[in-house]
Amino acid sequence: MISQRQLYLNHLAQTSPAPLALEIVHAEDVFLTDTSGKKYVDLIAGISVSSVGHRHPRVVDAIKSQADQYLHVMVYGEYILSPQVKLATKIASLLPASLNATYFTNSGAEATEGALKLAKRLTGRSELISFVNAYHGSTHGALSIMGNEYFKTAYRPLLPDTQLLAFNSFTDLEKITTRTACVVVEPVQGEAGAVVATNGFLAALRKRCTETGTLLIFDEIQTGFGRTGKLFGFQHEEVIPDIILFAKGIGGGMPIGAFTSSHENMLAFTENPVLGHITTFGGHPVSCAAALATINIIEEENLVAGVASRETIIRKHLVHPAIRELRGRGLLLAAIFEHAEINQRVIQACLKRGIITDWFLFCDNGLRIAPPLTIDENLLRDCCLKIVDAIREVVA
Ligand SMILES: Cc1ncc(COP(=O)(O)O)c(C=O)c1O
Known part of the structure; x- marks a missing residue:
C-alpha cells in the first residue's frame, strides 16, 4: 500500500x-x-x-460551541455576528483609543494587504516603505514590501513605488517624505532572526511619520498577544501606530488575521468604491470564537x-x-x-x-x-x- x-x-x-x-x-x-x-x-x-x-481546552470548547450555533453564514461585514463583535470589542478594549475598529481577515498576509490598501486610500499616496529583512506575508502586495530580494526576484514585476530602509538606521528615516503613504515595521523583526528595534528607533520613526503625514503600520503578527513579554510589542516603547496587524497567536491555532485602526480611518472602505476590501471567510465565526477564548486565556492565566x-x-x-x-x-x-x-x-x-x-x-x-x-x-x-x-x- x-x-x-x-x-x-x-x-x-x-x-x-x-x-x-x-x-x-x-x-x-x-x-x-x-x-x-x-x-x-x-x-x-x-x-x-x-x-x-x-x-487549549477553552479554545476547543469555544470552537465546539460556535460550531453548534453556526459556521459561515455570509461574506465578511454584512451581518452582525456575535463572535466578531465580541472579539473586535475585546481588541479595542486592549488598545489605545485611536485603535478601535478592526477588519478581520483569513491570514497575516491578508491583513497586510488590507492595511496597505487602507494607507493608500487615506493618504492618496502610493509609496510604501518597509525595512531590510522585513517579512509581512507572501501575497503580491506583502511580497512587494518584503525586505529580501532572494524571495522576491522571481516574482517581479511587483508593486511599484516601494522602498526599503535599513532597520534601526535613524538616518534612513529621512527617506520617509510627504510622498510616502505608509511605513510598515515589526517591533521585533521575526524572520530576520529576532532583531529588536533599538531604543528610540520606533519613537523616531513615529515622529518622522507624523511630520510627513505618513501612516505608521506595526506588524504585530508575531510580536502581538504576549510573545515579547508585553501584550503588544509597541508597549515596550509606548509608540502608538496608526494601523496594527495581527494574526498567528491571536487565533489559538485557528486561522485568523486582523488589521485595526480608528473607526474614522476604516470608513474609507465604505465608499468610493464601496466594499474597499472584500473577503468571504475573513473573521470566520469559529476563528473569532477561538481568538476571543485565546485572549481571555492570555489575560486570565x-x-x-x-x-x-x-x-x-x-x-x-x-x-x-x-x-x-x-x-x-x-x-x-x-x-x-x-x-x-x-x-x-x-x-x-x-x-x-x-x-x-x-x-x-x-x-x-x-x-x-x-x-x-x-x-x-x-x-x-x-x-x-x-x-x-x-x-x-x-x-x-
Ligand atoms: C511578521 C509577520 N507578518 C506577516 C506574516 C504573514 O502571515 P501569514 O503567514 O498568516 O500570511 C508573518 C508570517 O510568518 C509574519 O511573521
Missing part, C-alpha cells in the same frame, strides 16, 4: 526540496506526537501561533507576566561557545551560529532528542526558540540543556 508519506509527496504541493515531514497524529499543550508514538516538545509554537499551547522568567531561563541555560549571540525579546529568540550548516545539524540533533526548533527565513544561521507561552519552566530548562547537548554533538 502506498504510504501516507508518499501520498503527501505526490499530492500536496511542496514548497521545499527537503521538508521536515514529521507525521503528526496528536497535539496537546506543548507536545506533538508522531505516528511512531514519539513525543516532541514544540519549541517554536507552529511559528509563533500556539501561544496558549496546542488544543497571566501568561504575559510569565514570559520574562522563561526568557531568563533560556538565557541562563542555552549557553555554548558555538552560540555567538542569543538575540530577541521575550519568547521570540534566536541563537546565532557561525553558519547555516551548524544550525541545520543542530535542528536535526534536537529532533533526535524530541525537540522541535527551526531556522528563520532570512537568517538561516539562527535557531528559532519561540515556545508556547504556557511552557512549564522545568521543561523549558531541560529543553535548553538538551539543545546544548545537541550543539556539543554537532561541533564535536
Whole structure:
C-alpha cells in the first residue's frame, strides 16, 4: 500500500526540496506526537501561533460551541455576528483609543494587504516603505514590501513605488517624505532572526511619520498577544501606530488575521468604491470564537507576566561557545551560529532528542526558540540543556 508519506509527496504541493515531514497524529499543550508514538516538545509554537499551547481546552470548547450555533453564514461585514463583535470589542478594549475598529481577515498576509490598501486610500499616496529583512506575508502586495530580494526576484514585476530602509538606521528615516503613504515595521523583526528595534528607533520613526503625514503600520503578527513579554510589542516603547496587524497567536491555532485602526480611518472602505476590501471567510465565526477564548486565556492565566522568567531561563541555560549571540525579546529568540550548516545539524540533533526548533527565513544561521507561552519552566530548562547537548554533538 502506498504510504501516507508518499501520498503527501505526490499530492500536496511542496514548497521545499527537503521538508521536515514529521507525521503528526496528536497535539496537546506543548507536545506533538508522531505516528511512531514519539513525543516532541514544540519549541517554536507552529511559528509563533500556539501561544496558549496546542488544543487549549477553552479554545476547543469555544470552537465546539460556535460550531453548534453556526459556521459561515455570509461574506465578511454584512451581518452582525456575535463572535466578531465580541472579539473586535475585546481588541479595542486592549488598545489605545485611536485603535478601535478592526477588519478581520483569513491570514497575516491578508491583513497586510488590507492595511496597505487602507494607507493608500487615506493618504492618496502610493509609496510604501518597509525595512531590510522585513517579512509581512507572501501575497503580491506583502511580497512587494518584503525586505529580501532572494524571495522576491522571481516574482517581479511587483508593486511599484516601494522602498526599503535599513532597520534601526535613524538616518534612513529621512527617506520617509510627504510622498510616502505608509511605513510598515515589526517591533521585533521575526524572520530576520529576532532583531529588536533599538531604543528610540520606533519613537523616531513615529515622529518622522507624523511630520510627513505618513501612516505608521506595526506588524504585530508575531510580536502581538504576549510573545515579547508585553501584550503588544509597541508597549515596550509606548509608540502608538496608526494601523496594527495581527494574526498567528491571536487565533489559538485557528486561522485568523486582523488589521485595526480608528473607526474614522476604516470608513474609507465604505465608499468610493464601496466594499474597499472584500473577503468571504475573513473573521470566520469559529476563528473569532477561538481568538476571543485565546485572549481571555492570555489575560486570565497571566501568561504575559510569565514570559520574562522563561526568557531568563533560556538565557541562563542555552549557553555554548558555538552560540555567538542569543538575540530577541521575550519568547521570540534566536541563537546565532557561525553558519547555516551548524544550525541545520543542530535542528536535526534536537529532533533526535524530541525537540522541535527551526531556522528563520532570512537568517538561516539562527535557531528559532519561540515556545508556547504556557511552557512549564522545568521543561523549558531541560529543553535548553538538551539543545546544548545537541550543539556539543554537532561541533564535536
Ligand atoms: C511578521 C509577520 N507578518 C506577516 C506574516 C504573514 O502571515 P501569514 O503567514 O498568516 O500570511 C508573518 C508570517 O510568518 C509574519 O511573521
